[in-house]
Amino acid sequence: MSEEVLEVVGLRKKYGQLEAVQGIDFRVRSGEVFALIGPNGAGKTTTLRVVATILRASAGVVHIAGIDVAREPDRAREIISYLPEEAGAYKNMSGEKYLRFVADLFYSEAKTRDAALARGREIAGLDERLDDKSGSYSKGMTRKLLLARTLMTEPKLAILDEPTSGLDVLNALEVRDIVKQYAAAGAAVLLSSHNMLEIEYLSDRVALIHEGRIVEAGTPAELKEKHGAVTLEDVFREVAS
Amino acid sequence: MRRFMVLLRKELRELMTPQMLVPFAIAILMFALLGSIISGEEKKAQGRQDIGLVDMDGSATSLALPDALDQAGFHVVDLGEIDTASVTEELRKRDLAIGLYVPVGFEQQLESGELADVQTYAVVRSFSLTALSQTDTLKGVLSAVGGSVSDQVIADAIPGSDPETLKRPLAFTEHVAVGSLEAAVPLDAVYGLIQQQTLFIPVILFIVIIFAAQMIATTIASEKENKTLETLLASPIGRGSLIMAKMVAAGLVALASAAAYMAGLSYYFQGLTGGEMFDSGGVDVSTALGLRLAATDWILLGVALFLAILIALAMAVILGAFADSVKAVQSLLTPLIILTLIPYFLSMLIDIESASPLLRAIVFAIPFSNAFTAAPNLFLGNQTRVLLGAGYQLLWLIALVYVAARIFSSDRILTMKLDFRRKKRARVA
Ligand SMILES: Nc1ncnc2c1ncn2[C@@H]1O[C@H](COP(=O)(O)OP(=O)(O)OP(=O)(O)O)[C@@H](O)[C@H]1O
Ligand SMILES: [Mg+2]
Numbered sequence: 034m035s036e037e038v039l040e041v042v043g044l045r046k047k048y049g050q051l052e053a054v055q056g057i058d059f060r061v062r063s064g065e066v067f068a069l070i071g072p073n074g075a076g077k078t079t080t081l082r083v084v085a086t087i088l089r090a091s092a093g094v095v096h097i098a099g100i101d102v103a104r105e106p107d108r109a110r111e112i113i114s115y116l117p118e119e120a121g122a123y124k125n126m127s128g129e130k131y132l133r134f135v136a137d138l139f140y141s142e143a144k145t146r147d148a149a150l151a152r153g154r155e156i157a158g159l160d161e162r163l164d165d166k167s168g169s170y171s172k173g174m175t176r177k178l179l180l181a182r183t184l185m186t187e188p189k190l191a192i193l194d195e196p197t198s199g200l201d202v203l204n205a206l207e208v209r210d211i212v213k214q215y216a217a218a219g220a221a222v223l224l225s226s227h228n229m230l231e232i233e234y235l236s237d238r239v240a241l242i243h244e245g246r247i248v249e250a251g252t253p254a255e256l257k258e259k260h261g262a263v264t265l266e267d268v269f270r271e272v273a274s
Numbered sequence: 275m276r277r278f279m280v281l282l283r284k285e286l287r288e289l290m291t292p293q294m295l296v297p298f299a300i301a302i303l304m305f306a307l308l309g310s311i312i313s314g315e316e317k318k319a320q321g322r323q324d325i326g327l328v329d330m331d332g333s334a335t336s337l338a339l340p341d342a343l344d345q346a347g348f349h350v351v352d353l354g355e356i357d358t359a360s361v362t363e364e365l366r367k368r369d370l371a372i373g374l375y376v377p378v379g380f381e382q383q384l385e386s387g388e389l390a391d392v393q394t395y396a397v398v399r400s401f402s403l404t405a406l407s408q409t410d411t412l413k414g415v416l417s418a419v420g421g422s423v424s425d426q427v428i429a430d431a432i433p434g435s436d437p438e439t440l441k442r443p444l445a446f447t448e449h450v451a452v453g454s455l456e457a458a459v460p461l462d463a464v465y466g467l468i469q470q471q472t473l474f475i476p477v478i479l480f481i482v483i484i485f486a487a488q489m490i491a492t493t494i495a496s497e498k499e500n501k502t503l504e505t506l507l508a509s510p511i512g513r514g515s516l517i518m519a520k521m522v523a524a525g526l527v528a529l530a531s532a533a534a535y536m537a538g539l540s541y542y543f544q545g546l547t548g549g550e551m552f553d554s555g556g557v558d559v560s561t562a563l564g565l566r567l568a569a570t571d572w573i574l575l576g577v578a579l580f581l582a583i584l585i586a587l588a589m590a591v592i593l594g595a596f597a598d599s600v601k602a603v604q605s606l607l608t609p610l611i612i613l614t615l616i617p618y619f620l621s622m623l624i625d626i627e628s629a630s631p632l633l634r635a636i637v638f639a640i641p642f643s644n645a646f647t648a649a650p651n652l653f654l655g656n657q658t659r660v661l662l663g664a665g666y667q668l669l670w671l672i673a674l675v676y677v678a679a680r681i682f683s684s685d686r687i688l689t690m691k692l693d694f695r696r697k698k699r700a701r702v703a
Contacts, residue, residue: 048689082504082688085504085508086507086508087504087507087508087685087688088685088688088689089684089685106683107510107512110508110509110510110511111510113508114508115504115505115508116505117501117504117505119501120501120502120504120505121500121501121502122500122502123284123288123500123502124500125287125288125291126284126287130287134280134284135509137280138277138280138281138509138510138511139510141276179505182505192508
């Protein structure tokens with residue numbers, strides 16, 4: 034049976050005067066891919082950052098597997114993994130060294146660590162380029178390295194901010210499969226994306242955020258049906274404008 | 275602890291990049307090289323100096339001069355009998371720096387009780403530090419010539435007398451008191467000793483503070499610039515460990531660099547001073563005046579220095595949190611550099627104890643001052659002062675680490691930045 038992994042209730046976040054997130058509620062269960070879509074500046078990244086424990090909510094609560102992220106961020110960090118919108122690796126480190134650094138952080142036992150490393154290498158798929166300094170990687174190569182870093186620790190909740198941005202068509206397809214399989218294996222995935230095809234293919238449920246509020250939520254099929262649209266893009270156009 | 279070590283290893287690896295280490299290795303090599311070049315030149319200068327001599331008098335007195343100069347360590351080159359107009363040319367031709375011209379009638383002037391004429395010629399080829407020894411050479415020549423001739427004059431005037439006693443009839447015995455101890459030692463020697471033992475401390479401390487602060491602020495700024503900070507902050511690492519790993523890594527590299535600078539600098543200064551800094555007249559000044567640091571003094575000194583470095587690191591963590599790019603670090607560190615420069619220069623230039631109350635208050639308020647003044651204070655027996663200073667430093671450190679930890683565990687590390695360009699643009703718009 035699937036269990037509830039993430040619960041967001043009444044989430045608000047202010048940057049100074051600007052209230053970027055104005056009261057958001059949603060839940061994500063294990064084995065489920067939950068997607069946030071919405072126009073630029075809608076508050077998707079802000080929401081993901083609060084869930085990822087690196088921003089503090091101005092109001093509302095976020096529970097991950099029952100842990101309040103505001104009260105016990107360190108415990109929450111043990112079971113989550115966050116792929117930021119724009120992320121980089123340490124330029125002087127090779128991809129291999131970077132994965133090893135992450136594995137060393139998470140695992141003390143050599144056996145589990147090596148297993149994680151093997152998973153990471155496979156997801157990164159960089160072959161012999163893995164030994165080059167990450168400063169020499171292209172945007173897409175870095176993105177895959179970071180995705181590998183995010184999923185190799187087998188988090189209960191993976192938070193992916195535009196996971197396929199910067200990837201070519203083939204790499205994007207591959208990443209979508211990886212994410213889909215990852216959720217199917219029993220983890221919860223919370224992601225954001227601007228690619229409606231990707232959302233339709235990947236996500237079990239979608240929330241459309243507009244100016245800091247969820248204005249529409251449901252499965253892709255439900256949303257399309259409700260708005261009498263052929264694609265999610267049509268739904269987006271109707272709701273966001 | 276395990277995670278801390280993993281982080282520490284990563285921080286060290288990030289710091290020990292060629293870009294970071296090469297300039298620093300070059301600086302040390304430069305110091306060592308300069309030192310050895312200078313000491314080589316000094317040795318050359320200290321060897322037998324060639325002196326040109328023109329003796330137009332040919333009297334018994336003037337003929338005794340080469341011997342006197344020889345005894346004083348100079349090698350006399352006879353330039354023959356030439357007129358004053360061509361002495362310089364002759365010196366140039368023979369590559370000599372100093373020439374002495376004894377005119378006709380030299381002995382006669384002496385015998386008739388007049389002042390006897392002697393002319394000297396110096397050819398200046400450069401104004402470098404080592405060329406400065408030319409003035410020493412000239413002084414040596416003058417005192418050798420003057421000494422020898424005056425001995426002769428006195429012996430002739432008062433047969434059977436000791437010219438030395440007549441010339442210097444007083445025997446001085448210097449007494450110096452430091453703290454509660456007093457000894458018969460030259461004042462010069464006391465200052466020389468203190469300088470020799472404490473000269474490096476402010477220089478090295480200054481270098482270490484700036485270097486360490488720069489490193490840690492740079493690592494924080496580059497985490498932001500390279501977009502590695504967010505992933506790091508979402509990883510299961512306590513904020514304390516995160517800051518500590520950065521501080522310890524920067525501290526370790528800075529200390530290693532300090533040791534290397536120390537080695538380079540000591541080479542350099544040894545070259546400058548020929549390894550000898552003062553003449554203590556055969557007395558062990560440090561024992562006689564208690565100018566020796568006890569084990570507890572060394573510990574106290576170490577604590578003051580270490581706290582200063584930690585304070586600089588904590589300040590740099592806070593300042594680094596404002597930077598959103600590595601480039602911005604330089605200007606952000608300016609307040610820290612000024613805070614270090616004030617006690618650094620003041621402790622070298624003036625006696626802070628006798629400064630105006632306002633200046634003293636300013637200096638004492640700066641948390642780096644105790645480290646810069648600790649060594650002289652300990653030599654003067656002001657242990658309490660250093661201990662109180664260390665307590666004050668500790669308060670600063672606790673406050674700074676608290677602020678740094680607050681910044682890292684709040685949003686501010688991600689949202690706070692001082693972008694001067696953006697502000698300007700906003701004002702224009
Ligand atoms: N650090 C910050 N300081 C101030 N305001 C911010 C900050 N980060 C984001 N904002 C503001 O908050 C609002 C929401 O931004 P957010 O990044 O969450 O949007 P988004 O939905 O992820 O957009 P995009 O699709 O472009 O990634 C925007 O108006 C943005 O300008
Ligand atoms: Mg975003």
